[in-house]
Amino acid sequence: MTRVSDIRYVSTRSMPPRSEGLTFDDVLLAGLAPDGGLFVPEPVPELAEHTGVGAGELTYAELAAAIMAPYVGGAVDYDDLVELVAEAYATFDHPDVCPLVALDDDHWLLELFHGPTFAFKDIALQVVARLFDHELERRDDRAMIVAATSGDTGSAAMEAVADRDRLDIVVLHPAGRTSEIQRRQMTTLEAPNVHAVAVDGTFDDCQDLVKAMFADEPFRAEMRLAAVNSINWARVAAQIVYYVWATRRLADDRPVTFCVPTGNFGNVLAGHYARRMGLPVGRLMIASNTNDILTRLIETGELAAHDVTPTLSPSMDIQISSNLERLLFELFEGDGKATAALLGQFRADGRVALSAQQHRRIRAEFAGDRLDDPETLDVMGRIHAESQMFIDPHTAVGVGVAQRRRRPGELVVSLATAHPAKFPEAVAHATGLEPESPPALAAVAGRPERCTSLPNRVDEVKDLVASVRRG
Numbered sequence: 001m002t003r004v005s006d007i008r009y010v011s012t013r014s015m016p017p018r019s020e021g022l023t024f025d026d027v028l029l030a031g032l033a034p035d036g037g038l039f040v041p042e043p044v045p046e047l048a049e050h051t052g053v054g055a056g057e058l059t060y061a062e063l064a065a066a067i068m069a070p071y072v073g074g075a076v077d078y079d080d081l082v083e084l085v086a087e088a089y090a091t092f093d094h095p096d097v098c099p100l101v102a103l104d105d106d107h108w109l110l111e112l113f114h115g116p117t118f119a120f121k122d123i124a125l126q127v128v129a130r131l132f133d134h135e136l137e138r139r140d141d142r143a144m145i146v147a148a149t150s151g152d153t154g155s156a157a158m159e160a161v162a163d164r165d166r167l168d169i170v171v172l173h174p175a176g177r178t179s180e181i182q183r184r185q186m187t188t189l190e191a192p193n194v195h196a197v198a199v200d201g202t203f204d205d206c207q208d209l210v211k212a213m214f215a216d217e218p219f220r221a222e223m224r225l226a227a228v229n230s231i232n233w234a235r236v237a238a239q240i241v242y243y244v245w246a247t248r249r250l251a252d253d254r255p256v257t258f259c260v261p262t263g264n265f266g267n268v269l270a271g272h273y274a275r276r277m278g279l280p281v282g283r284l285m286i287a288s289n290t291n292d293i294l295t296r297l298i299e300t301g302e303l304a305a306h307d308v309t310p311t312l313s314p315s316m317d318i319q320i321s322s323n324l325e326r327l328l329f330e331l332f333e334g335d336g337k338a339t340a341a342l343l344g345q346f347r348a349d350g351r352v353a354l355s356a357q358q359h360r361r362i363r364a365e366f367a368g369d370r371l372d373d374p375e376t377l378d379v380m381g382r383i384h385a386e387s388q389m390f391i392d393p394h395t396a397v398g399v400g401v402a403q404r405r406r407r408p409g410e411l412v413v414s415l416a417t418a419h420p421a422k423f424p425e426a427v428a429h430a431t432g433l434e435p436e437s438p439p440a441l442a443a444v445a446g447r448p449e450r451c452t453s454l455p456n457r458v459d460e461v462k463d464l465v466a467s468v469r470r471g
């Protein structure tokens with residue numbers, strides 16, 4: 001039995017015996033471990049009885065507080081956590097928060113796009129920004145979040161930080177290289193503490209600018225810089241909840257296989273943790289677009305980098321999935337040195353092989369497959385023809401992989417990670433029709449934009465950060 005106070009977080013690059021570890025609040029604010037590793041919980045808590053399948057009804061927010069409580073430990077009072085989580089999910093436009101919709105008898109869609117920015121990033125970020133605010137209040141401190149975005153993360157983070165007392169946020173995006181909707185979601189927010197910056201450069205330039213700011217220790221300390229990127233453990237913890245939610249709702253005797261449109265491996269990793277907590281999860285299917293490093297890993301046991309190809313599902317256009325390090329640490333049985341060595345070799349050579357035993361273990365727990373853009377459009381068109389339902393290209397990659405890989409009698413939940421109206425061109429191309437926009441998404445078209453344009457120069461970006469920071 002795991003008691004609330006028992007959980008500690010250790011780095012994926014540390015070695016046993018690990019008597020010491022950090023608590024949730026430190027891990028929340030730090031993001032990355034000082035040795036460059038990612039934090040993982042030790043031990044992994046078991047699902048509490050009242051959150052299990054077949055136990056009584058709970059609202060999504062009640063379930064979320066119960067699942068997150070052992071991970072948060074003593075860092076937040078349980079009553080405060082309940083309130084904070086309820087507030088976070090009150091921003092969603094569906095009473096179920098993450099509703100299930102049937103595709104056929106044994107295949108369901110779990111809609112994760114009912115938050116303020118209509119992509120699944122809201123589910124974690126709405127909670128994480130409030131946890132930040134709560135902890136900074138306790139420490140009587142502030143933070144300035146800086147981030148680079150090519151799409152969904154920027155607006156979800158800005159929306160979550162808007163009007164939080166102790167936080168400011170500056171999000172850099174490459175000028176002219178995000179979709180119109182994505183840009184407007186960032187530039188039309190009316191809050192004094194959120195700032196969109198269009199950088200004259202690429203997404204990589206934006207990321208380099210953020211890295212350069214974090215690398216400047218005096219600047220970092222003076223500005224109280226912080227990050228909310230997908231390696232932050234708190235984001236993974238918040239994402240475990242909807243796996244439990246869906247399984248409870250289906251209340252089926254069979255284990256549930258989840259199919260997850262995957263980029264940085266944060267979403268599917270949460271499913272893996274739900275399984276480790278004792279949830280009856282069947283297979284976890286990793287769905288990729290043509291940027292298929294994870295599918296190839298499952299097929300060959302080798303991690304091999306390719307160049308990134310732009311696709312219709314841009315949030316899955318990645319070269320290496322940052323959260324994979326947490327799974328590798330497990331495959332190395334908690335040997336942080338071996339984990340770091342493997343990743344070092346990958347960085348140096350662009351490819352590295354797992355052992356036969358590690359490869360077997362991955363194949364036992366995960367399946368993977370890929371869809372290219374024409375196949376993705378084909379799935380979108382077919383789902384619309386069969387059920388008059390619009391799905392976005394990320395969701396379609398998952399649905400296509402699930403349909404191809406499911407076994408007879410297998411119960412499958414495909415995660416729907418973005419609202420189709422966020423990708424109207426792809427939907428129109430696939431179906432000949434425009435999906436209807438939710439009013440809150442349609443409204444961004446008419447609002448005035450507020451955005452600072454800057455050259456790709458770190459001194460100018462730093463000046464801006466310093467000038468907008470409050471208090």
Ligand SMILES: *Cc1c(COP(=O)(O)O)cnc(C)c1O
Pocket residue numbers: 119120121152153230261262263264265266267268315316394417418
């Ligand atoms: C971020 C994102 C993904 C990928 O999720 P990961 O946690 O990075 O694997 C998939 N679809 C959409 C719409 C996203 O925004």
